Amino acid sequence: MGCDGGTIPKRHELVKGPKKVEKVDKDAELVAQWNYCALSQEILRRPIVACELGRLYNKDAVIEFLLDKSSEKAPGKAASHIKSIKNVTELRLSDNPAWEGDRGNTKGDKHDDLQRARFICPVVGLEMNGRHRFCFLRCCGCVFSERALKEIKAEVCHTCGAAFQEDDVIVLNGSKEDVAALRGRMEERRLRARLQKKAKKPKAAECASKLDVGEGPSRAKPEEPSPDSQDRKAAPAPRNAAANGGSSGKAGKPPSAATKRSIADSEQSEAYKSIFTTHSSAKRSKEESAHWVTHTSYCF
Structure with a gap:
């Protein structure tokens, strides 16, 4: 019972049994998580960012993911929660x-x-x-080992001194289990922020309506005449005004102070008066005036 070439098949080659579950190499998995971007699968390089679930990304990869809104590109599972x-x-x-x-393994023999x-x-x-659990603070972004936070308990960051909860x-x-707990905290945090934003909108609308209601009547309210103005209206006209009105036969004649005066009689400076044609410097004698045949005659 042989095959071509005189080979003898073995039992596992002829009988198909249950498939063995392929185990992922732990070392390769750790290298992929801590040295490569979870979104672009490229080597991590500064600036490095982390999401609310604790995954590491290159910042430029996250920005490209947020800017690319095309329908052809489906959002990756590693960044579907990043909005x-x-x-x-x-x-x-x-x-x-x-x-x-x-640098130490340029030849590949190390x-x-x-x-x-x-x-x-x-x-x-x-x-x-x-190999060791690490964590970061959302308030400042500093990264520490979990052992450091447990051994040195403090309410401020060990590096920058920022307060955290x-x-x-x-x-x-x-x-x-950690990812599930972080996801629940993330959803609660976003729901709280959404409710606070909704609560601010009615307050702003109420403030605006109160301002409109408060300013409306004041603008529409007519000005009440003062008692002094009423007394002035009720007072009789002076005698000289009545006499002038009777003699001339014209009512409401403006006083003499309101009559029009020329610029020459006003109390302005000479430089200001020289702008106008009524000033003496603008007038010319007959010898200086141009003839009527000229193109630009300047006659007074």
Whole structure:
């Protein structure tokens, strides 16, 4: 019972049994989570941001994702919860002085130590390679190991001194339970912000209506005449006005002070009076005046 070439088949080649579940290499998974962007699958490079679920992204990849609103591009599962740039926080990471990167393995003949990471905890000194739990603060973006926050308990950030609450601490690349808890906190936070925004709109409308109601009657209200003006209207006209009105036969003649005066008689400066043609400097004698045949005659 042989095949071509004299080979003898084995049982597992002829009988199909249940498929074995393929196990993901933990080291490869950790390298992918902590060294590559969750959206573009490119190597993480500054500026690095993190979402409210604790995933790491390149900031330029998030901006391109938000700007591309075409229907052809389906939103990725890793960034479907990101609606604006405000939903991510730029991280303040501490460089690892012992990390050389690709400089020490240019020829490819050197072993790459996967335990070595680019960033470390600035308080304890643990490397951020996935072996230890790390978290960041939403208020300032500083990154620490969870051990540092537990050992040195404080209500302010260890690096910048910004005050934070328990709700601001977000675990980076946490387990499924951590992601579920973070998702619930994210939904509660967004619902609270939405309700606050709705509550502000009626208050603004009420303030605007009160201002309109308060200013309306004051504008429409006519000015009441003062008692002095009523006395002036009721007072009889002076005798000289009555005499002038009787002699001339014209009622409401303006007083002599309101008559028109020429600019020459006004109390203005000579420079101002010289602008007008009634000034003496503008008048010419007959010898200086032009003949009527000229094109631009200047006659008075």
